Amino acid sequence: MKINLKGLGLLLLFLGASVTGVAQTPDVFRLEYMLMPKNDAEAKLSRLKLVFNMPVKVRESDLVILGSEYNMMNYDLLRETSFDNEKFETFHVLDFNMAYVLQHNTDWRFVGVITPRLSSTLNNRLGQGDFSVNATIGAIMDRPNIEKPSRLVLGVAYNSSVAIRVPLPVVYYEKRFHPNWAYVIGAPKTGLKYYFNQKHMLQTEFVLDGYYVNLQNTIILPESGVASSISTSAALAAIGYQYSISKNMFVYGYVGHTMFQDGVLRDENRNEIFTLNDSPSLYFRSGFRIGI
16 A cells, blocks of 8 residues: 555654653643645635643552543635535534553553544534544653653554554654753654743744544535545644743744645545645744643
8 A cells, every 4th residue: 555755644643642642741721723824725724722631640650631622723715616615614623532641660651542533524413424533552751850851652553534544653752962952753743942941942843733524514526526524734844932931831832834735625435536725834823731
């Protein structure tokens, strides 16, 4: 089976988020807005993200993390097409995350995550195509109290909402190699951090971003078939600033540009049948978060 680099990047994005999200300090609360302004394809994409997580201590050192993440996207296609753009103008992705974190020893923890997902345009009543379930297992090595703190994540993830349903490995590594510098290598994010002090941090990052959503109202394309889902994916480079209001409370903002962007309509077999957006775009993201 042939997988191009863009398709592999999208798979890694969808499959890597669960364990790395637990590997990094999860947020108790996050409110975030993202904007990709109108580009040469006359497409504009915006997203509002809302995150809640509640960690519950069990036994002596284990954790159960119950949480949810809601994303509402507005996809504005400003050029003329042969179909009704309003059928996918707004789409919704709602995750319910249930994670168990087992403390094996001082350095190592084992993690299991189950994520039921609703991803739909919500034009009609909910149906089978609107739901999927993702699962991830992994191990986290965390050494925060040494001279050069580091964190390693190794895992396997499965996502039922992508076209190629096979388990894929997840690797994430973060290291504070200097009192002011740290780097992150992994998917969906790789980057470099510079800490001015405890309040101010500058970060560069390479990010994979995107979604796969069911179209409740299918779109008939006379030359290529019937579209039943939409997917968006992008690889982007950005630079951002984070300010610590308090120990666990932050505001942040990022600006960047996509290296590739791909918005497509797909048929019931998840084949690409119509390209909505394949032009580069500016990228802006800002938000407020409270960490654990």
